[in-house]
Amino acid sequence: MTTTLASRRVPLASPREQLARLAGGPEFDDVLARAGHPPLSPASLEIFQINLGKFCNMTCRHCHVDAGPDRTDAMMSRATVEACLRALDRTDAATVDITGGAPELHPEFRYLVEESRRRGKHVIDRCNLSVLLLPRSAGVAEWLAERGVEIVASLPHYRKRNTDAQRGEGAFEKSIESLRLLNRAGYGKGDPKRVLSLMTNPAGAFLAQPQQSAEPEWKAALQREHGVTFDRLLALNNMPISRFLEWLIDSDNLDGYMQKLVEAFNPATIAGIMCRNTISVSWDGRLYDCDFNQMLDLDSGVTVEHFDPEAWRARRVITRRHCFGCTAGCGSSCGGAAAS
Amino acid sequence: MSDHYYRPDHLKGFANIAEGSPDLAKKFFDYYSAVFAPGALTEREKALIALAVAHTVQCPYCIDAYTTESMQKGADLEQMTEAVHVACAIRGGASLVHGMQMKEHADKVGM
Numbered sequence: 001m002t003t004t005l006a007s008r009r010v011p012l013a014s015p016r017e018q019l020a021r022l023a024g025g026p027e028f029d030d031v032l033a034r035a036g037h038p039p040l041s042p043a044s045l046e047i048f049q050i051n052l053g054k055f056c057n058m059t060c061r062h063c064h065v066d067a068g069p070d071r072t073d074a075m076m077s078r079a080t081v082e083a084c085l086r087a088l089d090r091t092d093a094a095t096v097d098i099t100g101g102a103p104e105l106h107p108e109f110r111y112l113v114e115e116s117r118r119r120g121k122h123v124i125d126r127c128n129l130s131v132l133l134l135p136r137s138a139g140v141a142e143w144l145a146e147r148g149v150e151i152v153a154s155l156p157h158y159r160k161r162n163t164d165a166q167r168g169e170g171a172f173e174k175s176i177e178s179l180r181l182l183n184r185a186g187y188g189k190g191d192p193k194r195v196l197s198l199m200t201n202p203a204g205a206f207l208a209q210p211q212q213s214a215e216p217e218w219k220a221a222l223q224r225e226h227g228v229t230f231d232r233l234l235a236l237n238n239m240p241i242s243r244f245l246e247w248l249i250d251s252d253n254l255d256g257y258m259q260k261l262v263e264a265f266n267p268a269t270i271a272g273i274m275c276r277n278t279i280s281v282s283w284d285g286r287l288y289d290c291d292f293n294q295m296l297d298l299d300s301g302v303t304v305e306h307f308d309p310e311a312w313r314a315r316r317v318i319t320r321r322h323c324f325g326c327t328a329g330c331g332s333s334c335g336g337a338a339a340s
Numbered sequence: 341m342s343d344h345y346y347r348p349d350h351l352k353g354f355a356n357i358a359e360g361s362p363d364l365a366k367k368f369f370d371y372y373s374a375v376f377a378p379g380a381l382t383e384r385e386k387a388l389i390a391l392a393v394a395h396t397v398q399c400p401y402c403i404d405a406y407t408t409e410s411m412q413k414g415a416d417l418e419q420m421t422e423a424v425h426v427a428c429a430i431r432g433g434a435s436l437v438h439g440m441q442m443k444e445h446a447d448k449v450g451m
Contacts, residue, residue, distance in 0.1 A: 202412070206408050210413075213382060213383060214384075
């Protein structure tokens with residue numbers, strides 16, 4: 001277990017410092033152009049992602065949000081939640097993707113879920129699993145199940161070692177206990193109204209495994225070893241930002257990892273990367289191309305109160321070198337790999 | 341000539357081996373890619389076999405490459421260590437089973 005960069009007041013807590021550490025080497029737009037692609041432009045908006053804040057019961061070593069139990073400084077207000085819903089009503093986005101921190105710990109979480117479902121949206125809760133075991137979370141799994149909310153739960157590996165290495169000692173046992181709880185609530189058994197997706201990030205300086213070939217193995221292992229089931233596996237590369245960036249620097253892996261991401265650039269991922277079909281709203285109501293740009297303060301200059309769908313469609317996606325994380329190998333989107 | 345063996349950048353430049361014989365290199369690398377493609381065995385199983393063999397042939401390039409590859413295909417340290425022990429057991433067992441030849445000869449020439 002680590003602590004947040006913010007609580008340690010280290011220079012790397014600053015997005016500007018993070019961008020400085022990533023500088024040097026090929027620029028994303030240049031590599032894109034060499035592959036014959038124009039600069040990234042928006043596709044039709046499908047996902048309205050709302051980051052409720054950085055408050056979390058866990059402090060994972062790879063967290064790109066720098067979330068943790070001390071981050072009560074960054075929590076979305078009710079007024080901003082209302083502004084998100086007004087903006088949502090001006091889009092055709094079919095999915096509301098709620099993230100954090102641990103979104104379930106936010107006081108407006110249930111209100112946001114209810115209002116999104118009332119609008120007929122598919123709702124995703126990005127869940128760290130252990131949060132479901134807290135006394136204050138009693139009944140949350142069943143409550144989400146009743147509303148047909150998809151749960152995308154983080155689990156680095158189907159075995160203990162890599163899970164605990166990334167998420168802290170004891171995280172794996174808690175994750176399994178929470179998965180059992182979700183199974184009891186009807187999740188992960190093939191019911192389209194109780195979809196349980198597992199999200200895996202590599203526990204180290206290497207690319208995510210291909211999710212298609214890994215899924216059967218994960219399903220068999222979790223069923224055999226722990227008697228738990230889930231519906232689909234999503235595999236994402238780690239972004240070289242925030243606490244994962246700190247680990248890369250401390251372990252002398254930054255240059256090698258960046259080189260790996262650049263060398264693994266896969267043009268086939270471009271069509272499916274998240275920045276093209278997503279709008280990302282921060283806890284303080286600013287709009288971004290994606291959650292990663294959000295954490296690096298690469299904002300669009302627009303707040304959710306002043307959201308204009310036409311202007312959003314006409315914007316140019318902001319890119320920096322961290323973007324190689326989404327185009328390496330099978331790539332990364334909110335729905336997992338961006339290419340097979 | 342370099343002043344030491346096993347330079348890490350040799351692995352990265354491996355494709356340059358084609359300079360002396362492009363046709364044979366192409367045949368080799370095509371074959372190599374086909375071997376590691378998913379088939380009756382998964383990519384992860386093949387990576388773990390490669391890791392074990394790398395330890396048997398004691399190739400430092402292959403050990404680095406297939407440690408990363410195994411991890412990238414979802415193997416963890418315990419699984420990779422077990423693969424290395426398989427290599428170790430076969431290597432050790434191969435020595436020990438030759439002891440039967442020693443024993444037979446000793447039985448023959450001894451009293």
